[in-house]
Amino acid sequence: MIEVEQSRPLNPVMNFDEVSMERSKSFVKALQELKNLRPQLYSAAEYCEKSYLHSEQKQMVLDNLKDYAVRALVNAVDHLGTVAYKLTDLLEQQTSEVSTIELNISCVNQQLLTCQTYMSREGLRQQQLLAFIPRHHKHYILPNSVNKRVHFSPHIQTDAVKNSIQARARLRPSGIPASKTLSWHLASETKSTLKGIPHASTSTEDARTSGMTSEVFHLVDVEETSRTKSSATHLQLPSGGPASGAIVQTSGAPDAMESSKALTTYRSFENQNRRAIAHVPVRSKSVLSAFFVKQKTSKMKAGSVA
Amino acid sequence: MVRAGGITNAVNVGIAVQADWENREFISHISLNVRRLFDFLVQFEATTKSKLASLNEKLDTLERRLELLDVQVDTASSNPSLFAT
Numbered sequence: 494m495i496e497v498e499q500s501r502p503l504n505p506v507m508n509f510d511e512v513s514m515e516r517s518k519s520f521v522k523a524l525q526e527l528k529n530l531r532p533q534l535y536s537a538a539e540y541c542e543k544s545y546l547h548s549e550q551k552q553m554v555l556d557n558l559k560d561y562a563v564r565a566l567v568n569a570v571d572h573l574g575t576v577a578y579k580l581t582d583l584l585e586q587q588t589s590e591v592s593t594i595e596l597n598i599s600c601v602n603q604q605l606l607t608c609q610t611y612m613s614r615e616g617l618r619q620q621q622l623l624a625f626i627p628r629h630h631k632h633y634i635l636p637n638s639v640n641k642r643v644h645f646s647p648h649i650q651t652d653a654v655k656n657s658i659q660a661r662a663r664l665r666p667s668g669i670p671a672s673k674t675l676s677w678h679l680a681s682e683t684k685s686t687l688k689g690i691p692h693a694s695t696s697t698e699d700a701r702t703s704g705m706t707s708e709v710f711h712l713v714d715v716e717e718t719s720r721t722k723s724s725a726t727h728l729q730l731p732s733g734g735p736a737s738g739a740i741v742q743t744s745g746a747p748d749a750m751e752s753s754k755a756l757t758t759y760r761s762f763e764n765q766n767r768r769a770i771a772h773v774p775v776r777s778k779s780v781l782s783a784f785f786v787k788q789k790t791s792k793m794k795a796g797s798v799a
Numbered sequence: 800m801v802r803a804g805g806i807t808n809a810v811n812v813g814i815a816v817q818a819d820w821e822n823r824e825f826i827s828h829i830s831l832n833v834r835r836l837f838d839f840l841v842q843f844e845a846t847t848k849s850k851l852a853s854l855n856e857k858l859d860t861l862e863r864r865l866e867l868l869d870v871q872v873d874t875a876s877s878n879p880s881l882f883a884t
Binding site: 555559562563566569570573577580581584587588591594595598601602605608 | 822825829832833836839840843847850851854857858861864865868871872875
């Protein structure tokens with residue numbers, strides 16, 4: 494077996510498939526030879542038994558049998574070793590092939606993931622160009638003057654105005670003057686666009702009995718209307734009607750004083766706003782006009798792409 | 800004559816016993832080596848089984864990954880508009 498292997502010439506020109514084929518062929522050959530040992534050993538054992546029984550020189554047969562047993566054992570061990578070595582070599586080769594295949598599959602998987610990532614980014618980029626995301630939505634940042642533009646009606650939601658007033662109150666303590674904040678600029682810009690409206694607002698002011706001048710005071714108006722409604726309901730009650738009405742009226746007097754104070758504060762604030770607004774339009778054109786122009790151009794682009 | 804025959808018999812018995820002991824020793828050596836060969840074969844079978852099992856597991860994993868890649872590539876190739884810029 495060893496002589497056969499040594500006589501095989503080494504051919505370095507063989508490629509990988511041929512080498513693997515040769516290895517598998519040699520393994521099959523070694524396995525076949527090991528399998529052929531079994532009938533040979535069986536036949537040798539029968540011959541030795543018959544010759545020991547029928548021969549007269551039993552000692553010689555016994556000695557021959559001992560030698561044959563030792564050689565057969567050595568031969569069997571040699572064959573088994575060859576088969577084991579070839580099988581181990583074949584398994585290692587196939588394990589390395591599987592590892593190579595695993596690496597190739599990982600490469601293909603990585604390439605596919607790269608393509609998917611690129612496609613998703615490209616799609617996202619295209620969508621970002623088309624999408625118009627408004628920043629600094631006026632409804633949430635700006636004071637009541639913006640609500641005039643969006644929902645111009647006397648019966649405005651009180652919560653939004655309260656939030657705007659509270660936001661204004663929060664901004665004040667920061668130390669930044671009202672004339673320099675973005676929200677103030679946007680409010681002034683909307684105020685400038687609504688120049689025709691103040692005449693209508695003044696007419697509504699005259700119509701109201703409480704003395705409110707603009708939509709800024711609608712909070713106070715709502716409070717007063719709610720008080721008047723409650724007083725009316727009290728007066729309408731049959732039990733202890735006039736007494737309850739008197740009580741309500743007397744309790745309403747200090748509230749009226751407070752409301753007048755609030756009116757004065759609001760009036761002063763509005764006057765400051767009006768005075769400040771007079772100086773703003775020049776600055777708003779330089780900053781805000783550019784901002785709105787950019788928005789319009791982006792809208793135009795979106796229209797064209799679609 | 801009888802004594803000489805008895806001595807011869809004793810010598811023969813002694814020789815036979817010695818030969819028997821040698822044969823037994825030879826048989827024990829042979830049986831010991833056969834048992835070692837058997838142990839080697841059992842160990843070799845266990846090692847080869849584990850190697851084949853790991854190889855089989857690797858191949859199963861690779862087969863599943865290949866199926867997944869095949870499906871992904873088919874999905875991508877079925878919609879060529881995705882690759883248009």
